[in-house]
Amino acid sequence: MVTVSIFSGVIFWVCAVGAVVTGVAVFRVDSMARATFALLASFVFAATPLLLLGLSYLGVLVVLMMIMEMVVMAVFMIMLMMNPAGLMPMTMVHNQRGSLLIAGGTFAVLGTGVFLVDWPQRRGEPAPDVTFALGEALMGSHMLVMLVIGLGLFATIVSSVVLAHPRGRYDRFGDDLKGRPADDPIRGSIG
Amino acid sequence: MSPVQQGPLWTVLLVPVLLAVLALGGAAFARVLDARADGRRITGSVLAAPLAESGRLLVQQRRSVVASDRLLARTGVVLVPVAAVLAALVVPLGGVTASDLSVGIVWFNAMEVVMWAALWMAGWGTNSVWGLVGGYRFVVQGLSYELPHMFALITVATGAGSLSVAGAVAAQDGLWFVVWMPVAFVAFLVSALALSFAGPFDTATGRDVAGGVLAEYSGVDRLLLLGGRWLLLAAAAAMSVPLFLGGGAGPLLPGWLWTVVKTVAVLGLLVWIRSRVATVRMDRFAEFGWMVLIPLTLLQALLVALVVLARGAPSMGGM
Known part of the structure; x- marks a missing residue:
C-alpha cells in the first residue's frame, strides 16, 4: 500500500484539474495570446507533479523550457500565422470530428491501460x-x-x-x- | 566557513522584506546619480524620491483601456515582482538560506525567465501598440542574452559540481569563482541588467515608443512593474554573491554582513552602469550577444570543464 501524504495529494489533484481546465481553455478562448498562455499554464501544471516525485531538476527544467518555448512561440504565431498581427479573434479548433475521434480514442486506450497494467509494488527505498x-x-x-x-x-x-x-x-x-x-x-x- | 544551511520557515517571509529594502536602496542611488548628472543638489527629497513615488502610485487611479485583455495584463503585471521574489528565495544570506533547493541555480533561472512571459503579457494586455512593441522588444532582446546567461550559470554549476547554491558557495572555499570565471561573471551581470530591462537594455520601456510596456499603466499596476524591475535587479545582484563572490566568505565580519556588503557593491555597480551607459539598440546587442558573448561564454565553460576534469571530478550525481 503506497502512503501518499494529504499535502502532496492535494497538490497533485489541483495540478491535474488545473492542467485539464487550462488545456480545455486553449480551444475555448478566441485570442492567440490567451491560447498560448493557457497552454503554458497547462504545461506548468503538468510539470509540478514531477516535483512531487522528487524529480526537482526535471520539474524546474520543464517549467523553464516551457516558458521560453511558449513565449517565443507566441511571438512567431502572432507574427506569422494569424491574420493582422494576431489581433483578430480566432479559434484553435480545426477538423473537429477527426480530432474528437483521435482524442477520445487515445484517452480510452490510455485510461484502460491505467487499470489493466499490473503496477509493480515498491521494493526497497527510492534512490538518493x-x-x-x-x-x-x-x-x-x-x-x-x-x-x-x-x-x-x-x-x-x-x-x-x-x-x-x-x-x-x-x-x-x-x-x-x-x-x-x-x-x-x-x-x-x-x- | 560553515556551510550554507536551510533556515527556519519564517526566513521565507524575510526574503521579500530584505529584497524590497535593497531595491529601494538601489532606486535611491539611481536618483542620486541622475541628480548629479543633471547638476542638481543631492537633498533628502532626492533620496526619498523612490518611496514618495511609490506612495503616489499607490493612490493614483488605475488607467483602463478600451478592449484591453485584462486577464493577461493583470497576470503579467503581478508576475513581475512575484518572479523576482521567488528567484531570490534560493539566495543565501551568510550561512542561512530560505530555501536550500537541490537545483537552486536552475530554479533561479526559471524564475528569471518568468519575466519574459510577464512582460510580454503586460505589453500585450493593454491593447496599445506601444505596449505590444515594448513586449516584443523585451523578448527579442532576450534571445541575445539568454544563452550567454545560461552558459554562465552552467559554468558555475560545472565548477561546483552541483546545481545547488549552497554547493556553489562551498566550492568557492579558497578561490572565488569570479577569479577563474571572469567572463561568466560579466555575462551574468550584463544579462541581469537586461532581464530587469534597465540601463542600456531599457528598449522595452524606451522613450522612443512612449514608454513601451509602461505606456498605458498607471497607479498600482505601474508600481508593480517598476518595483518588480528593481526587485529583480536586486535579486540578481544578491545571486551574483553566492555564485561568483564566495557567498559570505570574508575576514573578521560575520557571513551575513559580508553577503550584504558584496550585494550592495554589485548592486551599486549595476545601478552605476544603468545610469551612465546609453541605451543599446537591440540589433547591435544581438550582434554582440551572438558574435561575442556566446563564443566567449562557451570558451569559459570549456575551460572550467577542463580544469574540473584535470583535478579529478567530484562524484557525479551527488547533487
Missing part, C-alpha cells in the same frame, strides 16, 4: 538522487550514444540553417570579403 537514477534507468549503457546523437542533431540543425540561408559572406562583405560594415538587409550583422 532520483533524477540520476531515472537517467540511468532510461539510458543505461547508451548514455554516450545518446549524447553523440544529441550533438549530431544540433550540428544538423545549424548546418541546415546555414545551407538554407540565401545570403553568404560574399553577399555581406563583398567579393574580396573586405567590405565593412556588412551589407545586411536587417541591421545587427547576423542576417
